[in-house]
Amino acid sequence: MAAAVEAAADPRPFGSSRQDLLMTSESAAQQEKHPGPRLREARMHLHNPADPGTGVVVSSELCTKGKSASCVRHIVVDVSQSRLSGAFLSGQSFGVLPPGNDAKGRPHQVRLYSIAAPTTGEDGDGRHVSTTVKRTVDEHWESHKLFLGVASNYLCDLQVGDSVRITGPSGKRFVLPANPQDHDYLFFATGTGIAPFRGMLLDLLRPKAGPPCKGRMALLMGVPYEMDLLYDGLFTDLAREHDNFRYHTAFSRHAQADMNRTLYVQQRLEAQRDELSAMLASPRTLIYICGIVGMEVGIFQSLARILPPEALEQYLSIAPEVRGSIDSWTRVMVNRQIKPTRRVFTEVYS
Numbered sequence: 001m002a003a004a005v006e007a008a009a010d011p012r013p014f015g016s017s018r019q020d021l022l023m024t025s026e027s028a029a030q031q032e033k034h035p036g037p038r039l040r041e042a043r044m045h046l047h048n049p050a051d052p053g054t055g056v057v058v059s060s061e062l063c064t065k066g067k068s069a070s071c072v073r074h075i076v077v078d079v080s081q082s083r084l085s086g087a088f089l090s091g092q093s094f095g096v097l098p099p100g101n102d103a104k105g106r107p108h109q110v111r112l113y114s115i116a117a118p119t120t121g122e123d124g125d126g127r128h129v130s131t132t133v134k135r136t137v138d139e140h141w142e143s144h145k146l147f148l149g150v151a152s153n154y155l156c157d158l159q160v161g162d163s164v165r166i167t168g169p170s171g172k173r174f175v176l177p178a179n180p181q182d183h184d185y186l187f188f189a190t191g192t193g194i195a196p197f198r199g200m201l202l203d204l205l206r207p208k209a210g211p212p213c214k215g216r217m218a219l220l221m222g223v224p225y226e227m228d229l230l231y232d233g234l235f236t237d238l239a240r241e242h243d244n245f246r247y248h249t250a251f252s253r254h255a256q257a258d259m260n261r262t263l264y265v266q267q268r269l270e271a272q273r274d275e276l277s278a279m280l281a282s283p284r285t286l287i288y289i290c291g292i293v294g295m296e297v298g299i300f301q302s303l304a305r306i307l308p309p310e311a312l313e314q315y316l317s318i319a320p321e322v323r324g325s326i327d328s329w330t331r332v333m334v335n336r337q338i339k340p341t342r343r344v345f346t347e348v349y350s
């Protein structure tokens with residue numbers, strides 16, 4: 001609804017104005033000034049829905065910090081009998097084909113799940129992939145009867161030893177750079193958007209071969225309540241083990257231990273600005289954003305509030321007419337008037 005209202009309010013939903021053209025050449029120059037890193041090479045679509053592979057569930061465990069109202073499971077799948085074996089990267093997704101048909105009698109469509117495992121898999125040899133699945137459970141918005149999402153509940157119901165039809169891997173842009181030591185990293189996650197960052201941080205800090213990455217890293221993780229935190233023990237341990245990794249949380253529905261108010265991840269960024277500004281000013285830094293759609297707007301607004309222009313332009317190319325109205329930025333403006341540079345990686349979903 002909000003997107004529709006924004007679209008209706010936009011006077012130029014189609015085509016491009018002179019301002020757009022100016023913006024295009026300006027942001028092209030900016031992309032050249034702030035080029036993105038060379039990324040790890042991703043293999044894609046080794047199985048598709050017409051030719052799925054078969055995985056076998058190795059384990060399935062709740063991964064919330066406490067007794068959360070949400071059911072979120074860390075599910076490990078043995079893909080050694082499929083073409084995904086040894087062929088995925090952290091940050092990519094894989095597909096799940098639930099059995100059965102939809103209400104129209106057609107086979108259920110594939111659903112994507114972010115890989116939560118490091119590139120070497122949970123087993124160290126790329127044979128065990130994992131993901132972070134939240135059960136979709138709600139009241140149906142018309143009938144008010146129980147609404148259960150098909151694939152998330154199918155996956156969460158699976159038992160150890162059960163088979164599952166898989167596709168993928170998918171995605172080639174939301175991955176780590178080919179030379180990880182050359183960069184610093186700021187990761188923003190909301191809810192299950194943490195999945196790819198679990199894999200990436202394990203790649204960076206607990207690599208199977210070679211030393212851990214020495215670059216600076218910060219993870220800003222947002223959830224409704226503290227008990228909804230995912231993999232909290234792992235990230236706390238990583239922060240304790242590595243001076244170059246900071247782990248910050250934001251609770252949206254109750255006060256934080258250090259502040260008497262609720263926070264979204266972008267407000268956590270503003271709260272930690274003294275600690276994170278130097279890293280954000282560095283030309284080494286990459287920003288990764290994953291989770292709920294819309295979070296990128298708030299993060300861009302916070303970056304614009306806390307960074308001086310020369311630091312900000314490393315991440316965003318902002319059209320002159322919206323530079324002075326940060327509080328009014330909307331999703332419709334992103335990629336038109338507020339263009340992330342190639343140093344920003346965004347994967348958000350409703």
Ligand SMILES: Cc1cc2nc3c(=O)[nH]c(=O)nc-3n(C[C@H](O)[C@H](O)[C@H](O)COP(=O)(O)OP(=O)(O)OC[C@H]3O[C@@H](n4cnc5c(N)ncnc54)[C@H](O)[C@@H]3O)c2cc1C
Pocket residue numbers: 093111112113114115131132133134135136138139140141142147148149150151152153192195347349
């Ligand atoms: C690249 C990518 C990566 C993803 N990674 C993850 C991940 O790591 N973990 C994760 O949990 N999810 C992830 N998702 C989301 C995932 O693909 C599924 O969309 C999600 O699990 C819901 O699927 P489902 O089959 O359970 O629900 P569905 O059966 O598909 O139901 C959801 C749909 O039903 C409708 N609906 C929702 N609520 C209601 C309601 N109350 N009443 C009526 N209709 C309703 C909506 O149209 C919604 O799209 C990812 C998505 C993408 C695109």
Ligand SMILES: NC(=O)c1ccc[n+]([C@@H]2O[C@H](COP(=O)([O-])OP(=O)(O)OC[C@H]3O[C@@H](n4cnc5c(N)ncnc54)[C@H](OP(=O)(O)O)[C@@H]3O)[C@@H](O)[C@H]2O)c1
Pocket residue numbers: 070093114134190191192193194195222223224225228251252253264265266290291292293294295296298347348349350
């Ligand atoms: N690769 C991907 O694309 C990928 C991977 C995994 C998950 N996802 C998506 O990520 C979403 C995560 O949902 P979830 O149910 O797991 O999360 P959740 O537990 O509900 O947590 C989401 C958190 O984000 C907050 N939030 C809401 N709007 C925000 C905004 N505009 N800016 C910043 N924070 C905001 C929420 O606060 P309040 O609710 O209190 O307002 C809540 O604290 C889902 O939509 C999922 O499909 C995408």
